[in-house]
Amino acid sequence: MDRAEFVIVANRLPVDRDEDGGWRRSPGGLVTAMEPVMHESQGAWVGWPGQAGIEVEPFEFEGTMLVPITLSADEVELYYEGMSNDTFWPLYHDVIAAPRYRRVWWDAYVRVNRRFAEAAAEVAAEGATVWVQDYQLQLVPRMLRNARPDLTIGYFHHIPFPAYGLFSQLPWRRQVLEGLLGADVIGFQRVADAGNFARAVRRQLRYVTRASGIHVPNPDGTTRVALAKAFPISIDAQSYSDLAEKPEVRARAAEIRESLGNPRKILLGVDRLDYTKGIRHRLKAYGELLEDGRLTVEDVTLVQVASPSRERVQAYMQLRDEIEQDVGRINGDFDTMGHTAIRYLHQAYPRDEMVALFLAADVMLVTALRDGMNLVAKEYVATRNDNRGVLILSEFAGAADELGSAIRINPHDIDGVKEAIMTAVEMSPSEQGRRMRALRRRVREHTVTDWSRAFLATLAASKRWQGSGG
Structure with missing residues (x-):
């Protein structure tokens, strides 16, 4: 196998197995984000194929060398469902759900992170650049640096990084910080996240931090500088804008409105079924507006897409039950024969259908209680070529730092x-246009390609720092 000059290490490979045993590109946000970089670099991607116990040799897919990592059913349960999604995810999202700290989960996390690091070290050419992605692999940068000091190592954290008072609860807090500081550049979605990380390093490890530089001691007594900075991720705005112009997508949007009884306004929520997304909060607000008589089902319908997520984790099973109870109660109270209050869809949809939904919706509701970025907000904006529509955006989503013309909540x-919601429903076309033009300008000016280029340029520049102590 040829060694690669550029390697991505992520929990998942950018492909899914289809029924015939072949491979197809997966729809995830990270895959979309990385696609342009991988095409330019002819690199390698290290990741898990998404099924327990599957053993596959490295293979080429659309010009990228894929290096599959095998995980047993036990490891999926302990490293992925346990440590990643029942410890790190709730802890890093401000303890909206209670994190659980189990040593057997941590042991599996260390073991699996080592396997990813070893595979990356094996496939990377001398002096290569390796970009590690996200919270499932926080120990990989340090492990890689120990094994291959010749590499330039970047890490990007796609979710929030919590304030020190929360992070300090983690029994393995030092190991995680040391793991991340194996990278030359540690990227975060928001300036506040980078600040939280630097504070945790100061409090726990007592390292000197200046501006975005963290002085990390080397084993030989010298220091190197790791940069912790915000690099807000984005989308391929043009591809969404182009899809929104397709006659069949526009026809589908009209069909969706028709199937909902042509209400005056359609509100839309699109989320993974996750307790961080604030789905119950938006249902409560909407239900109360119906109760108060300020909205009626003849006039306004809420479409809620909640794609399945982590269905074997207890907190997610419970959340699904609660949301479906809320939807059932509101629909039972307010539906008429011709109109439904909430059209609830617990399934994932292809991108064409999502763009049709964005076009059909007059108001996009993003009510996240905590979100690294929230790309759905940007996708909605990118599809609104007519400069109509209103974005309601939680101030706790990373996107709120950039999308200042949204209605913030x-x-x-x-x-x-x-x-x-009432402001959005009643907003004049001219006010919609003023806000949407500003939102679209921001989304068009800062795309996912700009994000990856900015990160990789900083990573390349960081080589000049190493060994100099800053």
Whole structure:
């Protein structure tokens, strides 16, 4: 196998297995984000194929060398469902659900991270650049540096990084910080996340931090500088804008409105079924507006797409039950023969159908209680070529730092959410146009390609720092 000059290490490979045993490109956000970089670099991608116990030799897919990592059913349960999604995910999302700290999970996490690091070290050419992705692999940068000091190593954290008071609960907090500091550049979605990380390093490890530089001691007594900076991720805005112009997609949007009884306004929520997304908060606000008589089902319908997520984790099973109860109660109270209050869809949809939904919707509701970025907000904006539509955006989503012309909300303030919905429903076309033009300018000016280029340029420049102590 040829060694690669550029290697991505992520929990998942950018492909899924189809029924015939072949491979197809997966729809995930990270895959979309990385596609342009991989095409330019002819690199390698190290990741898990998504099924337990599957053993596959490295193979080429659309010009990229894929290096599959085998995980047993036990490891999927302990490293992925346990440590990654029942410890790190809730802890890093402000303990919206209680994280569980289990040593057997941590042991599996270390073991699996080592396997990813070894595979990356094996496939990377001398002096190569390796870019590690996300919270499932926080120990990989340090392991890689120990094995291959010749590599330039980047890490990007796609979810929030919590304030020190929360992070300090983690029994393995030092190991995680040391793991991440194996990277030359540690990227975060928001400036606040990079600040939280630097504070944790100061408090726990007592390393000197200046601006975005963290002085990390080397084993030989010298220091190197690791940069911790914000690199807000984005989308391929043009591809969404182009899809929105397709006659069949526009026809499908009209069909969706028709199937909902042609209400005056359609509200839309599109989320993974996750407790961080604030789905119950938006249902509560909408239900109360119907109860108050400020909205009627003849006039306004809420479409809620909640794609399945982590279905074997207890907190997610419970959340699904609660949301479906809420939807059933509101529909039972307010539906008529011809109109439904909430069209609830617990399934994932292809991109064409999502763009049709974005076009059909007059108001996009993003009520995240905590979100690294929230790309759905940007996707909605990218499809609105007519400069119509309103984005309601939680101030706790990373996208709020960039999308200043959205109606901003605190999703915990139900009265505030209700007022935002009414403002959106009643907003004049000229006001919609003013806000949407500003939102679209931002999304078009800062794309996913800009994000990856900015990160990789910083990573390349960081080589000049190494060994100099800054």
